[in-house]
Each structure stands twice: as C-alpha cells, then as structure tokens.
Amino acid sequence: MMMIKFFAVVLIAVIIIFAAFLYRGATKLEEESKAENKDCGNYKEGGKCSGKACEKCAQRVGVVNIIGNILMICIKGYLGVAGRSKGLIADAIHSSADLLATIIMIIGLRISDKEIDNKYPYGYGKAEYIVSICIYLFLFGIGSFIIYNGVWTIVEGRIVNPCLSAAWGAIFSIVINELMFRQSICAGKHINSPSMQAKAWESRSDVYSSVAVLIGIIGAKLGFHWMDPLAAVIVGVIILKICIEQVKDAVFNLMDKAYDEDYIDDINQSLNNMENIAGIKKVVARELGPILEFEINLYVMPDTTVAIGESIKREAHNIIKAIVDRKSTVKVRLFAKQG
C-alpha cells in the first residue's frame, strides 16, 4: 500500500511538471492554426461559420483535450492501482496513448519548425513519423501485454476484486470524455474542420471503453471476478487498434502516399480555370509532418514569357491556399505544350 501511494504521488508530480509544457505547446498549435486559417472554414462549400464564439471554442479544444487526458491518466491510474482494477489501469494506459498522439503532433510541429540545413535540404518533416512509429510499436507491446496478462488472469481464475473507488474513476472518465467529445464535435462542425471532428470521435471511443471498464468493475463487484480482466482485454484490443492505425499512417506518409483525391480533384478544377495555361500535366501532394507539399506541373504555350510564368505560379499558390486549410508549400513547374 505504501509503495502504491508513493508511485502515485511521484507520477502525478511528473505529469504536472510537463503539463505546463504541454499547455504551452497546445497554445502554440492553436496560434498556428489560427494564423493559417484566418477566416473560418472555407473548405468546400465555404463552411458555415457561426461567429467568434465558436472559433474561440475551437481554439480551446486542443488545450482542453490535453488537460483532460492528463487528468484522466492521473486519476484513472491512481484509482486503478489503489482500487485494484485491471480494467481501469488498462483504460489509463489507453488515455496515455491518446495523450501520446497529441504530444507527437506537437513534437512534429516543433521539428518541422527547424530550419532546413545542408544536411537535410528537404527539412525535418518526416522525423515525426519515425518518432511515431517507435512509440506506437512500443505501445503495441504494452497492449499485447495487457491482453496476454488479462487473458491469463481469466484463465487462471485469479480473483480481481476491485474497490468501488475504481468505479468512480471509470465514471469520471466517461463524463470527461463525453464532455470533450461534445465540445470538439460542436466546434469541429461549426468551423468545418474534419480533423477536429475525427478527434472528437476518438474521445467518443474512449467513452465506450470506459463504459466497458465500468461494467467490468460493477460485474466484479457482483461476484463475476472475470469481468474486470475481460474489460481490460477489451481496452487492450482498442489500444492495439490505435497502434496499428497510427503505425500504418506513419508508414504511408513515410512512403509519400498520394494525398486525398478529393483535394486533388478540387485543385485540378480550379487550376483548369486559370488563364494562360494550356493544360495540367500532373498534380501530386504529400505530407511532410504538419506541412502539405504540392507539386504542380502545368503546360503553357511555348511563347509564354517568364513574367507571365511567374504570375501563373503566384496564382497557383493562391488557389492552393484558398482550397487547403493547412500549412503547405507549393512547387510549380511549367512545361511547354508540344504541338
């Protein structure tokens, strides 16, 4: 008991120490997205922006997410260990995985901020994916351990008798996650940000896993001692799923997978309407961390002057910026149209 208490205190202290850092990172994240995205959501049909309140709310989403997750990790971790619930501890690890995703995003922002140097002339954008792969492979191991240990606990018939305080941890987690989901989904819809909505649904899935944990704890309290480890196994599976998705994403991005076709089609259409061009040769995009890099190859008439060529490039830049709501770089190449 003493040892558990000691661990809890130390861990909470550690978490609080860098909570400050995360808060600062989050505000920076928000500032940048604000800078990139001055008028709310102009992606697709122009969006339906409902004023400054929503925008402010959206800015706070990141901070709320981080603080909420840290809180949940601490409380669930502590109550899980002290209340001896396998499910709740697994859920705490699940929340940690969510938090890690956010941290990796912030790190990615920082790394890509680094000036391009001679050694890496294309910048550091892809470092984020390497970090991400390492961390999620590690988490994959943890998730496997959770499943292995949970299943073994059930098979061996060990008695896991959580205390009711663990149930409070699960209830707390459900409430916080649901609130975070509500906020994110509202803000995401109003400023029309699909990434924010995707994050919101992640919170929702956390709610479900916490519900499973709560059921497990209550079941164990009712005498079905295998229910708590079973809930832990379910959470373990969710962790594995997250890991696989994230590693997959990172690998695809490392391999320069083609960017979302909808974007490309939109861009193609807009580019087609430009003056002075004879056709579109190729439009490709790839992700470099938080930055989207476009490569646009256009046909122009052979007699086009360099001055006109420059204006074409500027126009292409503007079109991309109008369509894409992310930090992006655009490389335009002009080819003389043959025949």
Next chain:
Amino acid sequence: MNKTLTILAPISVLVFIVILAVMYGWVGTMDTTMGGETPERPELNTAANQTQLINNPTFPAGVGNGQIQLINKPTFPAGVGNGQIQLINKPTFPAGVGNGQIQLINKPTFPAGVGNGQIQLINQIVQGSPYLGMGLADVPAALSQELNLKAGVGVYVKSVTVASPAEKAGVKSGDVILKFDGKNAATHQQIGEILKTKKAGSVIKIVINRNGKKKSFHIKLENAPNLPNTAFSSPNNSQAQQSGRQQNNVQAQQNGSTQQNSPKNPFEPPPATSKIWMGADIQDIDAVMQLQFSLPDTRGVIVSHVSANSPAMTSGLETGDVIRRFNDTRIRDVNQFQSLILKSQPGNQIQLTVLRKGSQITLPLLLGEQTPTPEKPPFLGPADIAIEGTWIGMDVGELTGNGAADLGLPAGTKGILVNDVESPPATMLGFTTGDVIVAVNGQPTPDMKNFETATQKQTSAVVDVIRGNKHLFISVPPPGFTQQGTKINQAIDNKIKQVAMTQQVPQPQQTIQPCPSVQTQNQQTFQPCPIQQPQTQQGVQQQPNIKSATQRFGIFASNPDLNSTVYGNRFQTPYLIMVDLSNNSFAVIDPSNIGNIADTFSSNNLSALVCSDISQQAASDLSAKGVTIYAGVVGTPNRAIDSYQSGSLTPVKGL
C-alpha cells in the same frame, strides 16, 4: 530547455505507461498475497500503516438460541450462556475473593448517572530539562527482534503527548529512537542526559525506526508546560509501566479543572490551551469492556461519563455509548478522537455516530466552551474507613461521609474506597489509592456488603471508579488473562490421552459392550459404554460435589486436540471431542463425520455436550435425547473438562 522538454514529455508518458503496466500485472495476484486488505474501503487515504488496534478485534459475538451470548474464537475464557457467564477456569485471586463458579446476571447496563471519568497522564517529564513530550521505555524484545535491532540499541517511544514538540515534529508512539542529537540512543536515561544539556528553542535531530524504516525528524525543544510541583519521575519507572492503561486513555475534555486535581500523580498533562468542551469522558475499549457491554468489537471509544449540563448531555450522549464515528471519520482510539476534538472550535456542530444497545444512532453535538471550576485535591485519613476488606490485591473500605467530603466528592456519595493497592493484579490494572469504587459490572456498591456480593461472583469485571471527581472504567480481567483478553499462561494438563475410535455407528444397546474397568484402563479404543459410576481409584480425582456430571460427554472444539478452543456449531463446523472420564480417554470425530449430532451422541452414549454455542435445531434434538447442554463455554477443552468434572458448569435450560 524546450528541447529537453520535447524529449522529456513523451518519455515521462512512456515511463508512466510502463509503471502502469507493471501495476496492471500485479493486480490480481495482489489479492492472494495481500489478502484483501482494503477491498471494501472506499477511502483510499486511511493511514493504514499506522499502528492501530493493539488488541485485534477478533471477538465476534454471536447470539445463540436467542439467549446464549458468547465470545467465540478468542482465548477469552468467559462466555455468556443463557444469560449467564460460565468461566471455565477456577479463579485464583490472591485476596481469596471471587472463587468458585461465576455467574453473571445478564448483560450489565450501567446505571444512569453513574458515570466515569478518566484523567490522562501521558506526559513524562525529566525535571530541569526542556520538554520533549514523549514517554520512553526500553525497546520490547519482540519489537526489537521484528525490527532487527541489535541488542541495546534504541529507545521505544511509548507515548507522545498531544501538541508537544515531539508530536509537532512527527514522532509517533511505537517509534524506536535510534539516534538522538547525533548520538546513538541506547537507554532513555541517555536521552534524559542529552536533554539536560539543551535549552528550550534549540533544535535537535532524531533518527527513528518506524515499522522497519528509518526516518529522521527535527524537534524544536520547548519549555515544559507549567507543572504544579511535579515530582521528578523517571520515564521508565515501574509505576509508569504498570499503569500503562492510564496512558492509553486520554480525556476528551480539555478543561483545566481535571488537570489540577490529581497532584498525586507524577504524570501531569500539559495545561490545555484549548477550551473546547464536550463534557463527556471517553476511554478505549478493552476486551473485558467488550464482554460486559456486549460489543461486537473493540473499535471506537466508550463514553464513561457525561457531565451534567454539558453539550454532550444536551445532545443525548449517554454513559456506555460507544462513539464509532466523528463526522464520518472512523474513531480508532481515544488519541485520535481527542485530536479530532481539538481541531474543532467551540460552537462547531459535529456529528457523532454512536453504538447504543446494538444499534447505531447519529447524534449532533454542539461543542461548547469550558468554564473551569476549581476543585479540592482529595485527601483521606485512615480513620474514615469503617469496614475493611480486600479484593484482588487491594485493601478496600467503605467510604464515609467525611471521606467523601475530603475527596471533594458530593455529599452522599457512597462507594468503596481503595485504601491501599498492594499486589497484583490490582497494581497492574491501574488502581490507585484514593479511588472510590461505586459499581462493579453495573451493580452499585454503596457499602461493603454489596461490594462483596458484586465481586464474589466474578472474575472479569468492569469496575466503575471515581478518581479525582471523575469517573473511570477499570477492567479487571479474569486470572490468567490481560485486559486485552490475551492469555498469560498455558492450559492445564488433564492427563487425558487420545484413543482410537472403534465405533461410531449406532449400537443396538450398550449392555452388550464391555465397559471400561480397572483392567481396561489402558485400552486403546473408545468404546460405547453405559454410564459409569465415578471411579476414584483413577488418576482423575472426582470432585465430591459432582452431581449431574456423568462420565461420557462431548465437546465441540476448533481442532482435534484438548488445547484448542471450545467451539459452537452455529458459525463453524466443530470437531467433536468425546471424553470418557472413567478411563481418562478421549476420541475425536472429524467435522465431516459427525453427521446427525443427536444420533452420534446416542450411539456413543454421551450424556452431555459442552460448547460455546449451539444451533436451535441441534439443541432441541439433543435435549430430546436427554443430553445436557452446556453452552456459552469458552476456553480450551482441557479447561472445559476440568470445569465439567468439578461440576461448575451450568446447563442450558428451557430448551
């Protein structure tokens, strides 16, 4: 800096995850190794590591047959059966009072108005040196062994005074001081010597061993609180040890008056800085009180006295109530209760959860402020003692009117005055000269006649004593036991040997079987046999007063030997020990082989059953077969056999 944080953030989370995963692996195994330590407790921050109950609350009281009240498991030899207490051992009080059979009349309810008080004296001060506020003693051998201390190392902290420098620094009772002011501490005298060289205000560092872990504290010494010409007392004199009971009890009442009225006692508490007044005296509960008040366990504190017109009386608190919770905080002992009270302010409303007559009630209590009332120190001349007697090593006498006045007691107070405390057990129990015994087990003792009738019948008793105008419960344990119900000496040897069972199936009639005789006394079997006449030529000397006791009877026991515990069959499945006194043999039937108890008894021709409790069904079956039942018996089967032979057990009637 930022760079460091960039790396630190994910790594801390990862470390956290690893630790959680390790914990995750532990959960599930912990239940088997740690044995469900706090599975049901919602509060996580209970100071579980503190040394809590000295006496384990392993005194579950069960009610058998609606009348049999007993203490099952423990080694406490008194049980209440059928509204009576049957003690298995023969008491041997030195004063010669209270021999023979013990029958307590029901559960005593303490007369209203007769309350008790307690003067707490924890503080032990070395004269002429700064005040530390610790009671010191040599390290008990058991503790020394447990903590792996070398011989001659360490000084045991027996008690810590509330609000003393030691307490402020964080020293707790039970600690072992290893170093004091940088020097190894071997004896308490050494600490006293070091203290003498110090002045109030100086800070010393002490190193202690608490539960096997070393800790260090800085104590800022203070001047001793003003002491009314307290005599120098060695912190470890015999008186301090023997009156350990007094040191365990703290008065909740922080009024100045009680602290002035006991100049006889060298251990004076520091004057109260707080004037919070509750108006109730409380004490820790020991095993004897638990028995006498029929409490389920010894948790909480018992109210020994409620002052007139006090907040406690207004709230409805009564003498004999057991305070279990203070504003939802569980009460472990008096020290804790007192510290809770001291944290409050006069005028605060508090909630007390009280156990009264088996049910819990909540009483709101408005704390008041104390108005000190000066009292005369008690003094008594020997001429005031009229009729004298002795009891458990004390000279006692009737209190006269003059004596009462001299003691500062209200006119008309009647009781038995303790004139001299001479020998154990009285010296061990905390009686002091000048105590006035007003009741024993709830029976008022206004004069010697009543006192003798009250004390004659008992070995264990809760004695209601007035000391310094305050009431105080003093528990008198049965001989051979401490106040906490712990056994002091081992069981007696009945020279009864175990033999093998030949029969346990019902026999048609007993007359066919040969009966054990002088020739068959060495037989190695336990055979059904008709009831025998007492044989006096054998090793067992039959008591002449034996009437109903027949030769063959059964005992329910926890284990298949005669030094186990007498059991009942209501809460556990007992072994049946069958004893044949005619040839000093016994045989054991396993719990699984007993089957129908009544059939077993008739087939083995057992005429009586000795048990701690018995189910209604079994009792009526057995009495239908003519088996005499002695319920409420606690102790070892050996003692039970002894008492059975001496005819000191009383059968259960009315089944």
